[in-house]
Every structure is written in C-alpha cells, then in structure tokens.
Amino acid sequence: MPIFSPGRIWVLATSTLTQLVRMKSFYFLIVFALFVVAASNLNLLYTAAQKLRVVKDTSFGAMSIFSWLFAIAATAVLIPRDLEDRTLYTILSKPVPRLEYLLGKLAGVLLTIGIALVVMQILFTGILFLREVTVLAEERQILASHPENTEADIRTQLDLIRAQGVSWQLLYALWAIFLKAAVVAALTMLVSTFASSSLFTMIVSTIIFLVGHFHKLAAGYWIQEMGDSLVTKLLVKPVLLIIPDFRVFNVVEAVVSGQPVAMSAMLTMTGLAALYVAVYSAIALYLFIDKEF
C-alpha cells in the first residue's frame, strides 16, 4: 500500500465535489448570470469603455465574493459534518492517511470553486463579447458621423474601447481570484482542525480574512502613532506575522481595469499562494494527526 497516494486524494476530492454539487451550490451560477446581464444593461451616462468596464467589474466582483464566501463556508462545514455523521470514522478506518483526507477535502473545495469560476468566466466573457461588438458598432457610427474625425482618430478611440473588452489578461484576474480562494480555504481548514464548531470556524476565518486585507496598513499607522511600544512588540507585530496578507491578490482590480500585469508578478503571487496552502495544510495536519474522535 503506497503511503501517499494522489489517487486517493482525487477520490476524496471528487466525492467532495459531488457532495457540494448535490448540495445545490451551483444554483449560484444562475444568480450570477442574471447579475451580469443586468450589469451589462446598466446605463449611467457611461462612456462606451465604461459600459464594458461595468460588466467586468460586476462579474469579477461577484466571482471574488462567491469564491471566498464559498471557500470559507464549504470548508468550515465539510469536516465537522463528516465527524457528526460519523462518515469520518468510516473513511479514516479505511487505509486513508489523515494528510490525504485533509488534502482531499481541500482539493474538493478548490475543484468546486475552480469549476464554478471557469463557468462564470465563460458566461461573462460571452456577455462581454456581445456587449463589445454592439458598443464598438455604435461608437463607430457616432465617430463616423462627425466629419472632422479621421480614420486614425476613429481607430484610436475604438482601440481605447477594445482595451476594456475581452482579453487574455482577464485570465490573470481569474487566476488571482482562484489563488486567493485557495489560501482562504486552506486557512479555514486550518481553523477547523482546532475549532469546536462550524460556526466558530466561519466566524474566525472570516475575521482573519477581513483583517488580512488591512492589517499591514493599520499596523503602519499604529507604529507611526505609538512607536515601538511594548504593545507593538507583543501584540501588533505577532499579529502581522500570524495573519495572512491578502493585499497582493487585489491585483484583480487592476487587471480588470485593463492594465497589463507582468508575468513575473503573477508567478510570485502563485508561489506565495502555493506556500500559504502548503504551510497551512502542514500545520492543519500537525493539529489533526493525533486528533481523537
């Protein structure tokens, strides 16, 4: 019997996916589609470029919210539920190492989020593309009706609009959202290995998640105001080190606004996320390995 088997992790992951799908998680996608269609018809004195931008902003906003909310809620519920239902007993009494169980659950949640994100991306890219075609046609007509616009002028303007349309760079945003969700899910799993209830896990993980967005900033002010006091040393600095830093993943917004992001920055971000997942899983295993049921 192999001591570590990706096959078993895959079995646990796909079973978790089935579980989440049969819990009707994907109904969210219908809401998402309606939301994006509504956004694409929003018309607030918007310029042509803004009309496209608002589609991207709402789509990626909804995708972000879905992914981190789902990462926290699903991860927080799954392990305690297995324990309550005693399903955990039947799984761990099979030749399944506890590491594989944890990784399987985590992979299942990420697989679900990944599939949902890809579906959402396809949906919204389709809507954005249709919108882009209409907006460009409208804008070309408007520009051409003004005699002073040269062909070069029209091209410049349309290019500015196209910059807000469908592009490969948008996949970077998708990837950044996924990475963030992966870190959040690993974090939640870590919390759930010592938490007493799902509710506790959800609350603690959400707080850590929220704090992780501005603690560096807040600490900056604190140290600026209070200096290197005892509280700073004993409380502020350790908190900074313990709580993850989610700022870098906010690059999503820049990508969505059409700014080019360097591949190297994306790679560093991916590396960081992988490190988070690895370290959190390791600590989760450390706490889970001799947990008694």
Add this chain to the structure above:
Amino acid sequence: MDSSSATVPAAVEVRNLTKVFALSLTKNYVVAVEDLSLTVGSGEVYGLIGPNGSGKSTTMKVVLGLMAPTSGTTRVFGVESNDVRSRQQIGFLPENPYFYKHLTGYETLLFYGRLCGLRGRELKDRAHELLALVDLERARDRRLAGYSKGMLQRIGLAQALVQRPRLVVLDEPTAGVDPIGSRQIRDLILRLKEEGISVFLCSHLLEQVQEVCDRVGIIANGRMWREGSLKDLIAIEDQTEIILRDASPELLARIADLVKADAGGAEWLGSGNPRTTLERLFLDSVRASQADADRRAAEAAAREEK
C-alpha cells in the same frame, strides 16, 4: 504483509491498554479504559460486551487508530494501530452509521472501494457482489437519504467488506434495527465466520453475542472482568445442570432425595426456570465492577481527607 511471519499473528492484539480523558485544565480526568488486554484470534468471532460507557467504543477506536492509547499497544495482524497500513485489513461498521447521504448505495460502495485502492471492473464486480450479499440490489440506485436504519446498517456492513478485509469490526451492529434486520445481520456475521474472516464486535445485546461469538470479554468501568470462550465462561466446572420438561413436584422431590442420599457428597443447589446464562454472568460482572468502583472511590476519598 500477508502472513509474513511463520506463526499467523492474532487479528487483534490489545496489550495493557489504558486510555485517560482529561476533562478540564485542572486534574479532573476520567479513566475510560484501564490496563485492558485482549486477543482476537485469526478467524475468530469475538464479542466485547459491557454496559454503556464501559469503554467498549474507546477500545475499538484505539484498535482502529481513531484514538491514541495513553499507554499500552494495539496491533491488527501484527501491525500497530497507529500505522495507517493496519487499516488495509480492517472493515469497520460504526454504531448508527451515516454515510454520504447524497450518494446512492452503489456509489457508496464505489467510493469506499476507491479509497482502498480498488478500481475499474474489479471494483464494480465487487460492489454488485456486496449489494447481493446484503440484499440491497433493488435499492442500489437510491440515495442513502432514503434508506431505512436496517438498510443503512447493511450498506455499512457492505462498505466494511469492500476491500476483502481479514478483520471486521462492528460497533453495536444491531442497535436500533428491527428483529428481522437483526437476524439478517446475525446471518451475515455467521457467513463471514464461515469464510474465515475474524470479527470483533461489541454489543450489549447479549443474546446475539451468545449466538455468534466464539469468545467474549466482559468489560465494565474500563476493566476486563471476564474473558474466555463462551463455553468456558458459562460452564461452571463443579456444577451440573439438568433441564427437564413437565417435571412434577413428586419427581423433583424424588430427585432431591436421591441427591441427599448420594455418598459422593453431591449437593442440591436449587431449581427453577433456566435463564440466559450469559446474561447472569454479565449482570454479576457489572455488579462486581460497580462494587469495586465504589470501594475505590471510597479509598480515594479517604486519601483525600488525609
């Protein structure tokens, strides 16, 4: 791993197992199992019986590696319980099992089979075979959410057997199951025994244990009180039981006279309707353990006062 040593190792070997639970940050703690030893021989059906809270489940969980012992060791076919490989040989059916409700019976078996490394045709055949064994072929495509308690118990038994383990651990296999379902499970246990599979079960349904077990251990307050083959435990060497039907009082009086007249010094101890002997033994053990626990508590209290 299969019978690598010359002598076949015992299916389960528990040596001096002690398990202590802490209750709070102070020195408050509970001894769930104390210095317990037991052996389940290969191919044997062993019943661990005891009242609720006696330490049966704790012992099982340690054997399964779900809990670590405070001291002592447990082995399954010679492999330590904390080694995940020991689980390759174990099929476990927990008390009142719930599996993933969103899966059908067939999918459940596939899931557990895959966890054990089974794949493809082999796994599918095995799943069908097991569904037939536990008589759930007609319910194979129904989700477990719609299964009755007896059906859940049977699918649980099927999943326990999926990787053809050499040891099956059953925690209260018939708890909450109606008499027919209970009989079906008993028959299944007997079939496993015929196939040479070791069974380690715990129960408080004595009658059933008596019917299927080769050996029993009686556990109370975390200690093993009596252990041995069922025959040995129930038989009392210097006593003989005569069971009669429609005996008249006159006949009984004559027998009593015969006993009195016996030169060998035989003694008439009593007469009456026969009772389940194991039940008597069980109740005696529990009473004895209770008395012992009371005595120890009193001693502890006395020490405290000093």
Add this chain to the structure above:
Amino acid sequence: MKLRRILRKTAMALAMLVVFGLLRSPVEDSLTRRLVADKLLMDTQAANLSGLIGQSAFLAVLGGLRPLVAIYTTLHAFDAWSYREWDTVERDYRIIVTLIPDDIDSWKTGAWHLAYNAAASYYLDESLPMATRQRLTREWVRKGVAFLEPGLEQHPRSSALHKQMGDIYREKIEDPCLAARHYKLAMEGDAPRSYMRRFHGYFLARCPGREREAYDFLMALYREGPAQRLPTLIQRVKELEAKLEIPPAQQIPEVDPDIEMRKQFPHFRGE
C-alpha cells in the same frame, strides 16, 4: 496529560505561523510595493490619508469589492445628478475616483458634472440673485478644475483628461492660453486625435504674446494638405496674418471655407 499536549501543540502551531510570517513578509511587502508602483494596487496609504472615503475605505480595501462599491456610488451619483444635488455628486465622484483611480472616464465625467452641469444649473437658477448665480457658477467651474487636477497628476499622459481640462479652460473659464496648453498635452498624450492639434493652434492664436508661435504651428498644419484646411483654421491664419502683418505674398489664398468643406465631405451643409 492531554491538555498539556494541546497547549504545547497550539504554541507550536502559532510558532510555525510566526516563522512562516517572518519568511513571507519580505516577499509580500516587496511584491506589494512593486504592484503599487506599477499602479496595479491601490495606494491605500494615500487613499486613507486623503480622508475622503470614511466608511467606504473599509469596504474599499476588501478584495474585489472596490469596483462594486464604485458602481454603487455611480448609481448614487446618477440619482443625485437627476435631483441636482451637486454636493452629493461631487462627494460621490471623489469617492469613485478614489476607488478606481485608473478609470479615466470617471475623472472626466466627474469634472464634467461639476464644471458644466453644476455650474450651468446654478447659472440658470432664477431663484437666486444674479450676483450669487455668477459667484456659484465660477465656484463650481473651479471645483471641476480642482477635481480634475489630481487625475492629471495620476495620468499625466492622458489625452482624454487634458482634452477635458482644455475644454473647461476654453468654454467655462475662457482662458485661451491654458486651454492651448492642455490641448498641446492632449495631442502629445496617449490617445491623440487630429482635432487636438488644431484646437491647440486655435487657442494659442488667441493667447496674447504667442501669435507668432501660433502662426507657425497653424501654417505647418496648413501645409500638411487639404485635410487640415478647415474653415476655422483658415480663419485663424487670416486673423494672425493681419496681426503679425504678414506680407501679402506669403499670405494663404482667401477661399470660401464652405466650398473647401464640401470638396472633402460631400454631405457638408455649412456651419
């Protein structure tokens, strides 16, 4: 005892997190600095220092939510605009550009609301005395300029923003020198359009003391060919020829601008 073990493990887990924190912090901080420098991350430090967004700042820093808050605020501003609540419009647009400072159109729309819509709305408000109407109009035009200035600082190469600023100076403040300056920056910017060069020339021509420069610039355009010989251009060159006393031999021919236009654009019906 078990509890001691739990405490030990908790301490150990926290220690692992701290060590991980020590290892990752430098990487994260440098990546963050780099992303902020590349304008890929919002400079939250600056946003918060501006003290503008209050509660929204809290929401703003939440990942993925910033653009959503901006959309909501745009809806809110749209509402305020239809009720002519100009203070609200101003505040909302300040929030919007703080949330999504990279969105050129928001800077443009915000400035336009203040310098054009708000200013005009006060100018047309007959319930106020004339002096107040004029003062408020000037004030709101100034607000528009003040709103746009940080946008230009952040996007110094944006043709669209310089064009917007040039328009305000041209139409609302009537300062041809500054208008010309911004049209020049617009034509040298990231998305120049051909009219921006002509506009630069037209308003440079009206800027006292820069007539010669304007003349040379417009003549260069003129020489590019018939496409640039629009009626206004010809008119401006003629004015400058008179002012600069250009000898008749060097003067451009007098033409009926309408005829020229019709040659180029058959559907042109005259100005």
